Structures are given as C-alpha cells and as structure tokens.
Amino acid sequence: MSDPINKQINQRSTDDSHPAGDAPPPAVLIVDDEPNTLTLLRQLFGREIPVLTAGSGPQALEVLADNHVGVIVADQRMPDMSGTDLLAEVMHRHPNIVRIILTAYADIDTLLEAINTGKVFQYVSKPWDNRDLAMTVRSAMETYKLRRHNADLLEQNSALIEELRQANLELQRENVTLKREVSGAYQLDNVIGVSSAMKNTLRVVGKAIESDATVLINGETGTGKEVIARAIHYNSQRRNRKFVAQNCGSMPEALLESELFGHSRGSFTGAVKDHRGLFEEADGGTLFLDEIGDMPMPMQVKLLRVLEEGEIRRVGSNTPIKVDVRILSATHKNLRDEVESGEFRRDLYYRLDVLRVHLPALRDRDGDIVLLAKHFLEKYTQRSGKRVGPITPRALQALSEHPFPGNVRELENELERAVALANPGDPIDIDLLSSEVVGDREISEISGGNSSLRGRLREVERRMITQELLKNNGNRTHSAAKLGISVRALQKKINLLEIKA
Ligand SMILES: Nc1ncnc2c1ncn2[C@@H]1O[C@H](COP(=O)(O)OP(=O)(O)OP(=O)(O)O)[C@@H](O)[C@H]1O
Ligand SMILES: [Mg+2]
Incomplete structure (x- = not known):
C-alpha cells in the first residue's frame, strides 16, 4: 500500500487463518472514501490499537491481504464498492475478521439484510459518538481475539486428534506385533504354564x-x-x-x-x-x-x-x-x-x-501349581464377587505337595470350592482345602512335627472336626452325629481348639 502508516504498522504478512504467535497485535482497518473520517478515526485509536486505512473497498481488500487485521470498520456509501458488499467479500475471504458498518443515514433495508446474513457484526450510525465507536471497536477486537483463540484451539485440537489417531494406529500395529511375539513365546491366552x-x-x-x-x-x-x-x-x-x-x-x-x-x-x-x-x-x-x-x-x-x-x-x-x-x-x-x-x-x-x-501331568509341572492356584483364586473370587484370599503359604505348600490325579481340573475345583466355603475377608488356608489335599500333608506334618503327643492329637482332632464341619456346610448337628459325639461336646471342642466355624 502506498499509505506510509500502513507500511509502518503492520509489515508482516499474517494470514488470519494462522495463529498470531509473535506477530504484531491485530489492527483495525478503517475504510472510507472521505479522508477526513480516516484522519479522525486514526487519531481516535492511534495509541490503543494499530490502525490501518483504505480509501475504497478494493484497496481495503489489498490491505487485508498483507496485514493482520482483527476488525474492519467500513463506510456504507463509497463509490467503487458499497460497505456491505465489501464486508460480504471480507466475510468470504477472512471469516474471523469482525465487520462493522458505518452508515450516515437509515439505509435500513440493506443494513438489515447485511446483519441478517451475517455480513455485518455491528453498525454504527453517522455521526458517531467517539466514545461509543471506540467501545464498539474495542469489544469487536475482543470478539476477534476470542474467535482466533477458538480457531487456534480447534486447530490444535484437530492436530491433537490426528496425533491421537496416528498413535492409535501405531498402537494397533504394535499390538499385532506384540501378539505375534507373545504367541511366538507361546504365552497363549487362558493357557497358564511356566514349567x-x-x-x-x-x-x-x-x-x-x-x-x-x-x-x-x-x-x-x-x-x-x-x-x-x-x-x-x-x-x-x-x-x-x-x-x-x-x-x-x-x-x-x-x-x-x-x-x-x-x-x-x-x-x-x-x-x-x-x-x-x-x-x-x-x-x-x-x-x-x-x-x-x-x-x-x-x-x-x-x-x-x-x-x-x-x-x-x-x-x-x-x-x-x-x-x-x-x-x-x-x-x-x-x-x-x-x-x-x-x-x-x-x-x-x-x-x-x-x-x-x-x-x-500337573504333578510334573514344576511351579505351575502355585501359578494356577492363584489364577483360579482370582477367577472364582471375581465370579463370586466375594473378597477372599490370599492363599496362605501353608495352603500353597499343601497344594504343591498334592499329586493331583485329576490334574488342572482337580486344582480348579479345589479353588472353586475353597472360595465358596470362605467367609468374606478370609485367607485361603488349609482348613478350606479338601481332605484329599490336606490329608497327604497331615500325615507328613504331624508325624514330622516335634510337639508333644497331646499337641499332635489336638491337631488331628482340630482337623477332623474342621473337615467334618466343612463337609456339612457348618451344620453342627450333622457333624456331631458323624463324629459320634454330642452337639454340646462338639461345641466345647470348637471353642477349645479355636476352630473357625
Ligand atoms: N494351562 C492351563 N491354564 C489354565 N487353565 C487350564 C489349563 N489347563 C487346563 N485348565 C483348566 O482346567 C480345566 C480342564 O481342562 P480341559 O477340559 O481342557 O482338560 P482335558 O484334558 O480336556 O480334560 P478331560 O481329559 O477330562 O477331557 C478347564 O476348566 C480348563 O480351563
Ligand atoms: Mg476334555
């Protein structure tokens, strides 16, 4: 532009579709064919907002192409191009710029049409009050900045979304390779075994x-x-x-x-x-x-x-x-x-x-029993919705020592049963395991223990009673009958031997 002020203010070409970054602050562009108006308005905003001017619609479009403009104020009546026509073009080329029309008389129909179709954001009637106009332009500039900010966010968002999409694709690819690697290492879903x-x-x-x-x-x-x-x-x-x-x-x-x-x-x-x-x-x-x-x-x-x-x-x-x-x-x-x-x-x-x-056979899979037992504990606690466990070291040892003629299925049944019998919050201890599993252990443990005969007998008694109670779902009458003692005697022993029943 030949206008020296325009050159001075806003040299950098900034397309309004790009974030402002460190570009100069957006300017207000005043378009009027009357030089007096231009001078007046330049003075009005001079310090606060960078001002650009153009004497006609076509000139204004040229200024817009080279400068970062946030608000345009156009006079309606101009020889080459009317204000509303100019603003329609601006809307098309630079949709974020906020458009204000200055109109000296009630050109109501054109104005209304322009407002209704969104070509004009605000109108200011001539003669204007300087304070009003300054306010209007200031708030228009705020609107512009908000729009830009939103546009930037949107752009960042779509960049982010694109990044996410790419990351997702990458993840899917990795997943496929990972799956291949995993099945390459033969860690198949639902198949547990490290032995x-x-x-x-x-x-x-x-x-x-x-x-x-x-x-x-x-x-x-x-x-x-x-x-x-x-x-x-x-x-x-x-x-x-x-x-x-x-x-x-x-x-x-x-x-x-x-x-x-x-x-x-x-x-x-x-x-x-x-x-x-x-x-x-x-x-x-x-x-x-x-x-x-x-x-x-x-x-x-x-x-x-x-x-x-x-x-x-x-x-x-x-x-x-x-x-x-x-x-x-x-x-x-x-x-x-x-x-x-x-x-x-x-x-x-x-x-x-x-x-x-x-x-x-499971007895030949070193280490798998413990892993499988934990896996089944997890499976059945989840299924029952009851929080029980963990499996005590004693119970794990008993399980590890059992030969499991029924293999994994027998181990699974063992855990399913233990979870069913356990009270919420209970660990899985040997009292919840079957006599098949604990029985083997009982003999070795008791005969190998170094407690007194009385102590060993008490232990045997305790286990027999616990197991009988388990078999009868805690029913004392049935358990007492099976053990050949009275319900009262059973109750006494339960207390004495501190049996959880
Ligand atoms: N390696 C394993 N990891 C996890 N669960 C297992 C594993 N092996 C077996 N199971 C579980 O043990 C149970 C018995 O498995 P499955 O039915 O496949 O055995 P099977 O050899 O076909 O038995 P059968 O000879 O009696 O037909 C199933 O509930 C299964 O989910
Ligand atoms: Mg089968």
Missing part, C-alpha cells in the same frame, strides 16, 4: 498354530487338552471360522455318525428334516474330536474315508459335500497301544497323529 515341561509342550503348540496340520493332543484327564485345542484354533489362520467340538466316546455309533456327517430327511425314524452335521458346521474352521480313542470301530472307518476324500455324505444321502475342515483330536489313552491291541485303526491313527501335543 519347563509346559514350555516344551507350548513350543509344539506354537508349531501347530503356524501349520494347518492335523493334531493329536494327548494327556491325562484334566490336563487341559480342550484348552489347548481351542488355543490352537483361535490363534490359527482359521480363527475367524468356527471351532466345533464333539465327544466321540459318549454316544452310540449311529448317533455320532449323524452328528458328524448330518442326515437327510427320512434316513431313519425320527429324521424329520435334513440335518447339517458338524463337518459342514465347521467348514473353513476346526473340528475337535474329543476322546477319539473311544470312537467305535465302524465310525473310525467312516472318518478315515472322509479325511482321505475331503468330502462327506449325509446319512441317507449319496451326494458328496466338499468340506475344508482341520481336525484336532484328543485322548487320554495311549493310542499307539490301542493300535497294537487292535482297538484303533492304524491307518486312521497315522492320519490323526501328524503333530503330537503331549500335555504333562
């Missing part, structure tokens, strides 16, 4: 997850064969399709056949409609054949054929149906022995035993 025996097993489970091979899972009752089968499926490529389980030992052959392969209507009495079997159900996913060692011989033949051909026929139908199913099977038996004794088909055995996962 070296379990680590070896989980290494094979990792291989089973990566491949699509048939897996035979072997282990004593309660060692977690089904848990492992699910872990394999839900971590494998087939995880988004179904996992279907069927116990092969629990039903007669005909029923098992129709369960697995389905049947067509009328194929036998009671087959009132077509029925999809589990093979079709599990198409694309995994079929878990539990207790495979108990599968009747004729079914073994049919299963073998399905595995060889990759297709099934519903009972009563000759139409083959292609299925893509991964087979996991489990047994507590030694299948090789079963093969030798002719109980299990050798050819089927070889088909099933491609990858072998052997689950060690």
